[in-house]
Amino acid sequence: VEATGGHAPRDPTPARTLEIAGALGKTPVEVNDYPGFVANRVLLSSPVPVLYFPAATAGVGAPPAPRRLERVLVMLDGSPDAEEILPSAERMARTLGSDLHLFQAVKPGEDDSADRYLSGLAHRLGSRGVVCQVHVRAVPARQSVMEFLNEGRIDALALATHARSGMAHIFLGSLTKELLRSARVPILTLCTSAHRRPIPLSGQRQPLRVE
Secondary structure, eight states: OEEEOOSSTTOOHHHHHHHHHHHTTOOOEEEOSOSOHHHHHHHHHOSSOEEEOOOSSSOBSSOSSSOOOOEEEEEOOSSHHHHTTHHHHHHHHHHHTOEEEEEEEOOTTOHHHHHHHHHHHHHHHHTTTOOEEEEEESSOHHHHHHHHHHTTOOSEEEEEEOOEEOSSOEEOOHHHHHHHHHBOSOEEEEEOGGGOOOOOOTTTOOOOOOO
C-alpha cells in the first residue's frame, strides 16, 4: 500500500493510512512524491487530455474559487509534440467560450520567429472562430508562467507533457511537475503520443520501487 503525504504539514492522513494498512497485514510504504500518485500513472498513459483541478490549498495563481475559464494559457515551444495540446485546447475554448493565449518562451533574439510562429497558429485557430492572443517572452518559461499566475491574468493552463517512467520514480517534466504542485488554476494536460506508456493488464504489471 502506497501512501503519499498531503499538502498540509500536519496532515494526519498518511500516518493513519500506514497504521490501517499495517493492521490489515499489508506492507505500507510512504511515497516521497506529491499527492496524486495514481494521477501520475494516468498522465503517463492516457490517450485523452486530462483536466487537473488543484486542491484548495496555498499555491501560485488565482484563488481556487468557482470561476469561468475565460483565459487559457497554452504553453508551446515550436515543436510538433507541444502542438498536440492544441486540438484539446481548441475544444475547451469552443465549449467554454475561452480565449486562448498562445505562449512561448525564447532566447534573446528569437522573438520575431516565435511571434510569426504563434501568429500563424492564432490565424489558423481564428479562422475557426477561436479568439487568440500571442505572448512571446525572452525569459525562462518558468519565470514567465509564474508571472502570469501571480498577476492573476489567466484562468487555466494547457500544455503537452513529455511524461516518462524511470526505474525508481515516475517523472513529469520539471516545469509541469512544479505547476501541478503549486498552480492554483486548472491545468489541461496531454501526454505526447511518443511518450505514453500503456498501463499493463492486471497480473502483468512489474513492481515499481518508489523512493
